[in-house]
Amino acid sequence: MDEALLRSLTPGVLGILVRRGADFAAAEDAVQDALVEAVRVWPEDPPRDAKGWLVTVAWRRFLDATRADTARRRREDLVEEEPAAGPASAVDDTLRLYFLCAHPSLTPSSAVALTLRAVGGLTTRQIARAYLVPEATMAQRISRAKRTVSGVRFDRPGDVATVLRVLYLVFNEGYSGDVDLAAEAIRLTRQLAARVDHPEVAGLLALMLLHHARRAARTASDGSLVPLAEQDRSRWDTASIAEGVAILQAALARDRLGEFQAQAAVAALHADAPSAEDTDWVQIVEWYDELVRLTDNPVVRLNRAVAVGEADGPRAGLTALAALDDSLPRHTAAAAYLHERDGDLATAARLYAEAAHKAPDLAERDHLTRQAARLNARLGR
Incomplete structure (x- = not known):
């Protein structure tokens, strides 16, 4: 049984039932019944028109389930007006x-x-x-x-x-x-x-492809997190990066900038750098400025502060960070990183330990704990 085929046909079949007048909950139940029947029947008797078969069976199941209620006549009128099957619209x-x-x-x-x-x-x-x-x-x-x-x-x-x-x-x-x-x-x-046909749909697809391209390099063999700057870039999926960049460029050319396109542009600049040291942080800050203009999102401002720390030095980054609410997610971790870059290892170690207690998941908590331990070791603690 081709599970991928069934999954690809499901929305179209469900949409047809809803368009014919079935309420969503009943239509979805009927489609699930049809899928179960397909799993049972198709291996021995595959249909020539898979979608049409599912529409027919699902619609019959829906009618069976509603025939006894007060809407029977209206439902039967609908089925006379609509063809029994087919992938129309x-x-x-x-x-x-x-x-x-x-x-x-x-x-x-x-x-x-x-x-x-x-x-x-x-x-x-x-x-x-x-x-x-x-x-x-x-x-x-x-x-x-x-x-x-x-x-x-x-x-x-x-x-x-x-x-x-x-x-x-x-x-x-x-x-x-x-x-x-x-x-x-x-x-x-x-x-x-x-x-x-919408540039932000393309922007989101590009963003997903560019982030997903780095997936294999995000964790070490023991499951620990690997920060972007330390990732083995030879493990990045270059085909996904190329596709994401091409989709993004076509979207940006339409001059209807949205937040997903701007986020994808940041991801593309990271993906384009052969090493962490070659990252164009100045341009990344400019894209974060666009994101702030589009969204005024405090998390975007936090990410911008870190980028400013890379482009203009850690003191500039800490100044930008100081203007933000310190209860923001990962604010403490960002402060720890920038203090370490500025050479204040004692403050950085303390902040890494604090950030570990606030981490949203185990992998991030372990990473931040290791960062604190690394600095404490350097300090001779």
């Missing part, structure tokens, strides 16, 4: 699902889970494993999200920016279990880019 149906799953009434975590289920075609079990939560917990989250968007009408264009943020959240989850969420986010963003 596949592009619009898939886009409808992207916007539906990124509906503003959903929390970010629910939007991500629903996107992975409805557009990505992942099972509840796979999503739960990827997020390291019990399957029952994820099932409840998805059920609540489906109920929330059931009955939502698309009488206005969807918000591309919201869809992109959901996909970026998926990408940032990385990977665990049997589902590589970073790779899945790239696949879904490629799918969206093929359907939406």
